[in-house]
Each structure stands twice: as structure tokens, then as C-alpha cells.
Amino acid sequence: MSNNSRGFRFWFSAWFPVVLGIGIIILESTKWFGSDHTSHPLRWFWEILFGAVSNARWYVIHHMIRKSGHFIGYGLIGLTWLRAWWMTLPHSRFFQDAFLALLGTALVASCDEFHQSYLPNRTSSIWDVLLDCSGAITLQLIVYLYLRLMWPKKLMRAE
Numbered sequence: 001m002s003n004n005s006r007g008f009r010f011w012f013s014a015w016f017p018v019v020l021g022i023g024i025i026i027l028e029s030t031k032w033f034g035s036d037h038t039s040h041p042l043r044w045f046w047e048i049l050f051g052a053v054s055n056a057r058w059y060v061i062h063h064m065i066r067k068s069g070h071f072i073g074y075g076l077i078g079l080t081w082l083r084a085w086w087m088t089l090p091h092s093r094f095f096q097d098a099f100l101a102l103l104g105t106a107l108v109a110s111c112d113e114f115h116q117s118y119l120p121n122r123t124s125s126i127w128d129v130l131l132d133c134s135g136a137i138t139l140q141l142i143v144y145l146y147l148r149l150m151w152p153k154k155l156m157r158a159e
Contacts (some may be wrong), residue, residue: 007134071135078136
């Protein structure tokens with residue numbers, strides 16, 4: 001299918017998940033999703049599931065939940081980028097699409113951290129960008145291994 005014959009539905013299908021994921025990141029990058037606002041509801045939910053925890057223990061758990069959110073959330077964003085490039089560039093190889101997906105993920109993560117540096121209750125860290133990119137790389141590798149095992153010919157485009 002040539003680029004000229006692709007209609008709105010195709011482009012919407014390919015890129016809307018990326019736009020939606022970025023929109024979620026923008027929403028989560030507000031002051032309302034700072035750790036000072038997420039601690040109480042997350043602790044309430046945690047204690048319903050697992051029982052009461054001390055304040056010191058909760059500080060560590062809350063930190064781990066938030067960092068896991070970075071890893072998984074940006075891993076999923078990376079997959080939306082990968083899917084969009086995979087659809088948009090039908091003659092490219094997997095690792096070309098994965099590299100473009102990683103660049104998109106890194107750009108969004110960097111912009112997110114830059115934005116958070118201007119919010120009084122948020123922090124900005126290059127380590128979060130690296131964690132975000134690690135999530136994207138990890139989920140992309142899982143997809144690659146899955147495709148390699150299940151549909152090896154799909155990875156052989158543009159040989």
C-alpha cells in the first residue's frame with residue numbers, strides 16, 4: 001500500500017495510540033499527580049490489599065510504585081511508537097522502527113521531565129528519563145523475542 005493510498009483511518013489507527021499515550025503523560029505531569037497527591041490514595045489502596053504499613057515502609061513502597069509506573073508507562077508508550085512506525089514504514093526492519101520508537105519515547109520523557117522542573121511539587125531527573133527509556137527498550141525486546149519465536153518472517157522485511 002503506498003503512502004498516497006492511505007486514508008485518514010489508516011493514519012488515525014497508526015498514530016492515535018501515540019497521541020493518546022502522550023496525552024496521558026501530559027495529564028500525569030501536572031501538580032495533581034505529584035507524590036504529595038498520590039501518596040494518600042495509593043496508601044489507602046495498598047493497605048486494603050496488604051494491610052497497614054509504617055510511614056517509613058510506605059515511603060519506600062510509594063517510591064517503588066511511582067518508579068514502576070515510569071517503567072511500565074513509558075514501556076507502553078514505546079510500544080505505541082513502535083506500532084505506529086511499524087505501520088507507517090512497511091519496508092523497514094524491526095530495529096529501525098524500534099530505534100525511532102525509542103527516540104520518540106526519549107523525547108516525550110525529556111519534555112515531561114523538563115516540564116516538571118517548573119512545578120513546585122514535582123522533581124525533574126535525568127534518571128527518570130533513563131528509567132523511562134529502559135522500560136521502552138525492555139518491552140520492545142519482549143515484542144522482538146515474541147515475533148522472533150512466533151512469526152520470524154515478519155521480522156525479515158526489506159531484506
